[in-house]
Amino acid sequence: MFELLNSHYNYFAVMLLLGIGLYMLIESRNLVKKVIGMNIFQTGIFLFFITLAFRTGGNPPIIKEGGGPYVSPLPHVLILTAIVVGVSLTAVALALIIRIYTEYGTLDEDKLKQLYYD
């Protein structure tokens, strides 16, 4: 078990981050905190990709004479795109949250449910 932890530590961190993000998405009553949880879940997945791209003794993929071996550039590109898309997602979510607040005057999930059904 300890050996596995020593050779796969980042993957354990990934799974824990996914768990923390999921917990926040389910359990936080405040809508802003739910969005923070979504971002933590996302970054957990990023960590998974970047860890897979890593190789021991690898250099950043900036090509030069005799510069190898390099880590894989492809997951880095995917994650760069995903970070930007994540920010767009957060911006829209927060805009909706501001709108919900101006309509209902609260960001508490339970109170919103009550207001909606009344």
Add this chain to the structure above:
Amino acid sequence: MTLSLIEGLLLVFVLGCAIGAAVLRDVLASLMAFAAYSLGISIIWVMLEAPDVGLTEAAVGAGIMTILFILALANTVRPQENGLFESLSVRTVVLVGAFVVVMVATVPSLPAIGADGAANPVVSGEVTQHYIDNAYADTEVKNAVTAVLAAYRGFDTLGEAVVVFSAGVAALTVLRQEVFA
């Protein structure tokens, strides 16, 4: 590769900040924990030899994202409640714990961190090798990440620009004050 001291400390810091963001009751405190978390994880990207991702995470994740959250808080409410921490819900902890256990069960089948050759098809695969061998000859850009982002996968980046544009339009549309009858 085995766990070095600095990586261990960074992982503990990042996980601690994430747990802090989850359990702190005050929204602003939770947000600050999240900003520290973003900064910690951008250092992890640099440790994993991904400087482009680290720069983007520090600028966008820790910078722009925090500003967006603070703007949202300034325009809404920061509920004043008693107590520093949220109370944990046992039901959700059990549910999420089961999820984490199932995910951790897949870890032994993943390649060890830093493995190369046949053990880790991501770094030794044909696609990766093609980009590294030909990126400079094809695009005259030395940074392979930039070459893939802007040249080989340029259409994906165009799609990303479309996503950002639509997000901007959507946010502005939603924020325009309309009175529903």
